[in-house]
Amino acid sequence: MKSRFMAAVCAAVVALSLGVHAQGKGGAASITPAELKDWLSYIASDQLQGRQVYTEGLGLAASYIAEHLKEWNVKPAGDDGTYFQVVKVNGVNVTRNSSVTVTVNGQTKTFKDGEGVTFPANAGGKQTVTGQAEFVGYGLSLPEAGIDDYKGRDVSGKVVLYVGRGPKSMPAGGNRLLGARARNAIELSHAVAAIGPSIGGGFGRGAGAGTPAAAATPPTTATPAGTPPATGAQPAAGRGAAGGGRGGANATLGDFTTVQRLDNKIPPQITAGDEFFDFIFSAAGQKYADIKAKADSQDAIPAVALNNVSITINVDADYTIVQTRLTRNVVGIVEGSDPKLKDTYVLFGAHYDHIGYQQTPPRPASPQRPQGAEAGGGFGGGSAPGGCTGQQRDTPKAGDVINNGADDDGSGTVGVMAIAKAFATGPKPKRSVIFVWHAGEEAGLLGSRYMADYPEVPLDKVSAQLNIDMIGRNRCDEASEANTVYLVGSDRISTELHNLNEDANTSLAAPMKLDYEFNDPADPESIYTRSDHYSYASKGIPIIFYTTGLHRDYHYVTDEVGKIEFSKLAHIAQLVYTTGVKVANLDHFPARDNKGPRKGKGASGKIGS
Numbered sequence: 023m024k025s026r027f028m029a030a031v032c033a034a035v036v037a038l039s040l041g042v043h044a045q046g047k048g049g050a051a052s053i054t055p056a057e058l059k060d061w062l063s064y065i066a067s068d069q070l071q072g073r074q075v076y077t078e079g080l081g082l083a084a085s086y087i088a089e090h091l092k093e094w095n096v097k098p099a100g101d102d103g104t105y106f107q108v109v110k111v112n113g114v115n116v117t118r119n120s121s122v123t124v125t126v127n128g129q130t131k132t133f134k135d136g137e138g139v140t141f142p143a144n145a146g147g148k149q150t151v152t153g154q155a156e157f158v159g160y161g162l163s164l165p166e167a168g169i170d171d172y173k174g175r176d177v178s179g180k181v182v183l184y185v186g187r188g189p190k191s192m193p194a195g196g197n198r199l200l201g202a203r204a205r206n207a208i209e210l211s212h213a214v215a216a217i218g219p220s221i222g223g224g225f226g227r228g229a230g231a232g233t234p235a236a237a238a239t240p241p242t243t244a245t246p247a248g249t250p251p252a253t254g255a256q257p258a259a260g261r262g263a264a265g266g267g268r269g270g271a272n273a274t275l276g277d278f279t280t281v282q283r284l285d286n287k288i289p290p291q292i293t294a295g296d297e298f299f300d301f302i303f304s305a306a307g308q309k310y311a312d313i314k315a316k317a318d319s320q321d322a323i324p325a326v327a328l329n330n331v332s333i334t335i336n337v338d339a340d341y342t343i344v345q346t347r348l349t350r351n352v353v354g355i356v357e358g359s360d361p362k363l364k365d366t367y368v369l370f371g372a373h374y375d376h377i378g379y380q381q382t383p384p385r386p387a388s389p390q391r392p393q394g395a396e397a398g399g400g401f402g403g404g405s406a407p408g409g410c411t412g413q414q415r416d417t418p419k420a421g422d423v424i425n426n427g428a429d430d431d432g433s434g435t436v437g438v439m440a441i442a443k444a445f446a447t448g449p450k451p452k453r454s455v456i457f458v459w460h461a462g463e464e465a466g467l468l469g470s471r472y473m474a475d476y477p478e479v480p481l482d483k484v485s486a487q488l489n490i491d492m493i494g495r496n497r498c499d500e501a502s503e504a505n506t507v508y509l510v511g512s513d514r515i516s517t518e519l520h521n522l523n524e525d526a527n528t529s530l531a532a533p534m535k536l537d538y539e540f541n542d543p544a545d546p547e548s549i550y551t552r553s554d555h556y557s558y559a560s561k562g563i564p565i566i567f568y569t570t571g572l573h574r575d576y577h578y579v580t581d582e583v584g585k586i587e588f589s590k591l592a593h594i595a596q597l598v599y600t601t602g603v604k605v606a607n608l609d610h611f612p613a614r615d616n617k618g619p620r621k622g623k624g625a626s627g628k629i630g631s
């Protein structure tokens with residue numbers, strides 16, 4: 023078997039060196055549907071076995087990409103002059119010494135981790151965080167649904183507290199929204215920490231972001247109550263590697279798995295029990311039992327001022343690495359033309375891994391069996407994917423056990439290849455452009471989180487990151503979506519970047535319809551946190567995420583090359599390329615005004631200053 027795979031790679035390399043690839047003028051026009059199809063037919067073939075992290079199939083994909091980069095004269099930008107950055111995935115044991123100290127009207131009480139409060143397994147580096155307590159009810163800001171617990175409040179620099187599972191008017195898909203409360207309090211409202219109840223689905227870190235659970239399984243099943251996985255941590259054993267195909271790998275050891283630095287200071291996201299909240303609310307002369315009863319019946323929760331409550335969080339955990347597994351990012355660079363600006367960068371990214379293969383034949387969807395309930399499904403909760411209401415999956419071909427990932431994210435993989443070729447064989451912009459094919463996205467954003475913590479170039483020299491994940495289809499296979507691409511995050515960190523992308527689109531011979539629905543903070547899929555761009559955005563780098571949305575073949579054996587819309591794929595790659603050229607030629611970095619998401623459902627166009 024092994025030699026047959028190698029023969030395939032050799033054949034591909036020989037074909038290249040025989041001059042199948044003609045050196046054109048480069049640029050956007052060099053991005054063609056025919057070439058994208060050619061590359062994707064290999065990347066998403068059964069030979070690559072679904073490209074699961076740590077497998078032979080992923081290695082074949084890495085070699086294929088690297089050989090093309092070499093052919094186009096894209097320079098290596100990985101470790102030691104190679105095209106590869108080794109990603110170390112550590113299994114870590116934790117010794118918990120963290121605590122929360124609450125001062126109420128001069129009276130003090132300390133709750134240790136595991137005794138009334140629970141810190142994530144990966145609580146980050148040691149630090150002490152202090153702030154005034156601010157109670158924000160259900161902790162939700164969903165103005166479109168008529169819910170805004172933050173209205174009229176400034177929680178900046180404070181410790182946010184929230185309770186419950188949302189009011190009766192919670193929109194569909196509320197679990198991700200509940201799971202995002204702590205993260206949103208910190209990222210959007212600039213709280214220094216967040217404390218929520220230790221009931222399922224209602225707490226913070228990891229409940230929605232980048233854990234394997236978030237990437238591939240329903241959030242409701244992902245996290246046992248009271249033990250939220252940390253950002254950058256996955257509960258052991260890579261559960262997100264849905265679909266099997268682990269190839270006899272060892273079970274993951276350790277309390278959590280991470281690729282990130284363990285000394286990173288992370289804003290605390292903590293869950294707490296009744297005793298903790300009892301003490302907090304005693305300050306305001308309120309009984310927590312009354313508030314809890316209202317929360318349990320999803321009634322309106324009264325505002326409670328906690329003026330005399332201050333909270334000190336002492337993050338103190340010791341970590342021991344007990345296992346390391348290795349995978350690789352593929353990294354290439356085209357140097358900029360400006361002697362001053364060439365030491366600054368625009369990053370382009372996609373993930374080249376997928377979820378592997380089913381070790382047993384997948385069960386077809388049936389009316390009795392909600393879609394996505396099987397391993398590798400990923401829609402969760404019986405709901406249809408991304409709002410594709412009423413759609414059923416195709417019955418797979420008999421014996422088809424391979425999740426080809428043609429759209430996810432074979433489409434982005436070949437899209438970034440085309441962009442790299444366009445830069446390498448075309449005009450050079452002032453800044454350098456770097457291309458990263460991330461490994462292990464499906465297992466918890468492994469490759470991008472590693473790159474963001476151990477970058478190959480200094481992050482403060484990175485002007486923007488443009489990420490592509492699933493750009494080869496029409497959302498829910500709707501023909502009306504043929505010219506639509508969804509943009510997420512473009513306006514959150516840099517308004518200027520958003521506007522550059524709008525200008526790039528207008529400059530295309532045939533502009534696309536840019537849709538910001540998934541950028542809406544009330545979007546139930548929390549897409550902003552669910553692909554590799556989020557690893558860079560978390561470091562303050564402006565990003566744009568390009569996707570064509572979910573469909574019924576998502577994370578299923580039927581995500582195959584035959585279903586890809588190659589002209590659309592080429593068109594979006596041209597848009598990303600054109601935006602990249604604009605950013606790379608700018609004499610300054612796109613300004614980071616951090617105004618958060620403004621373009622949402624139904625919005626379009628540039629944002630005025």
Ligand SMILES: [Zn+2]
Binds near residue numbers: 463491
């Ligand atoms: Zn993906």
